[in-house]
Amino acid sequence: MVHFEHPLNERIRKFLRLEFVLTQARHPLHGRTAWDARATLGHLLEILDTLGRSDIKSELIAELDRQSQHLERLRQRDGVDQSQLSEVITRLRQLVDRLHALPGQPGYALRHHELLTTFRQRAAIPGGAAPFDLPALHCWLNQPHEKRQLQLEHWLGEFDLLAECVETHNRLIRETARRSQEVAHQGCFEQTLDPERPYQMLRISLPSDSGLFPEISAGRHRLTLRFMHQPDLSQRVVLYRENVPFRLACCGMMS
Numbered sequence: 001m002v003h004f005e006h007p008l009n010e011r012i013r014k015f016l017r018l019e020f021v022l023t024q025a026r027h028p029l030h031g032r033t034a035w036d037a038r039a040t041l042g043h044l045l046e047i048l049d050t051l052g053r054s055d056i057k058s059e060l061i062a063e064l065d066r067q068s069q070h071l072e073r074l075r076q077r078d079g080v081d082q083s084q085l086s087e088v089i090t091r092l093r094q095l096v097d098r099l100h101a102l103p104g105q106p107g108y109a110l111r112h113h114e115l116l117t118t119f120r121q122r123a124a125i126p127g128g129a130a131p132f133d134l135p136a137l138h139c140w141l142n143q144p145h146e147k148r149q150l151q152l153e154h155w156l157g158e159f160d161l162l163a164e165c166v167e168t169h170n171r172l173i174r175e176t177a178r179r180s181q182e183v184a185h186q187g188c189f190e191q192t193l194d195p196e197r198p199y200q201m202l203r204i205s206l207p208s209d210s211g212l213f214p215e216i217s218a219g220r221h222r223l224t225l226r227f228m229h230q231p232d233l234s235q236r237v238v239l240y241r242e243n244v245p246f247r248l249a250c251c252g253m254m255s
Contacts, residue, residue, distance in 0.1 A: 001247070006202040006216040008252075011059070012173065015166050016201075018056075021046050022163040029152055034141040037148045038129075041137075044155055045120050048107055056106065060165045061099050067172055068092040088172075095165050106162040110155060115140065173200055177249040184244040189225040193218070193250070200252035212240055 007013035025043035028036040071089050074080050110116055119137055122128040131138035141148070178197075182189060193199060202223065204214045211231075217224040227244045230237040 001205045002208045002210075002213075004204045004206070004214050004216070006204075006218060008200050008202065008218060008220075011063070012170075012200045014054070014059075015063075015170055017050055018047075018162070018166050019170050021050050022159060022166065025156060025159075029149075029156065032145045034148075037141055037152060040152050040156075041116070041119060042123065044110070044152075045116065045123065047159060048111060048116075048120075051105070051107060056162065057099055057102060060162075060169070061096055063169055064092050064096050064099075064165060067169065068096070091168065095161075095168060098161055099165065102161060107158050110158055116155075173251050174203065174249075175251075177203065177251040179247065179249045182246055182248045184225055184227050184246060187227045187240040187242065187244055189223075189227075189244075189246075191223045191248075193221055193223055195220050197250075198252050199250045203249040203251055205247040205249070206244075210244075212244060214246075 005016065007016055021043065025040060025047060028039040028043070031037075031039075068089055071085060071092070074085060075082065115136060119129060119134060122133050129137070140151075182191075202216065202218055204216070204225065206212055206214075212227045212229050215226045215228055227240045227246075228237040229240045
């Protein structure tokens with residue numbers, strides 16, 4: 001199945017983007033060429049740009065605290081696995097404690113790193129990070145793989161706690177979902193959402209070989225889906241005018 005996720009507020013939008021760039025940065029890290037190292041550096045800069053000027057540490061502390069308080073209320077419900085619940089709550093509290101102990105914002109030191117700053121300035125110019133533009137970077141990229149690898153792992157390690165917190169937060173959102181099997185008649189689907197339930201994200205799942213993807217419009221009260229396809233990638237996408245079975249998950253912590 002292919003899962004298409006749609007955030008329903010700016011906070012979860014930010015956390016989904018962070019999850020994406022943090023995961024993406026780890027992929028070329030396993031490569032052994034200078035091109036892999038260059039790609040990792042590019043993704044590292046993308047992480048820093050995604051963080052921007054926001055106080056991500058305070059935002060995560062508030063969100064993880066909120067999730068912990070919600071789970072505490074579940075202790076009063078019958079049929080809840082108390083052992084597993086306690087384990088999750090303990091993990092959330094440990095993450096919050098580690099965030100409080102973290103000096104400054106994640107990646108703060110890298111914002112003032114000379115090599116990374118120079119690379120960022122030149123990378124904003126198309127083709128501006130060529131070897132003759134950045135001889136210092138070219139020299140570093142041609143160091144032995146093992147030496148490059150240690151440095152890259154050290155730089156990315158600045159975001160290990162951030163990645164752990166974001167992954168934990170997003171996973172709990174995904175797991176707290178109302179799931180249903182639906183059909184979009186002639187490619188279109190509408191559903192009224194319960195405004196009393198603070199859904200944070202929608203998750204639409206389709207078979208990977210369907211060749212379809214959803215255009216999603218959603219607010220506090222209503223969800224609208226139009227299933228599209230693009231038989232020829234050089235042409236515009238069009239509405240798929242057949243019935244489309246799909247799985248819908250409305251994700252978010254209950255109040």
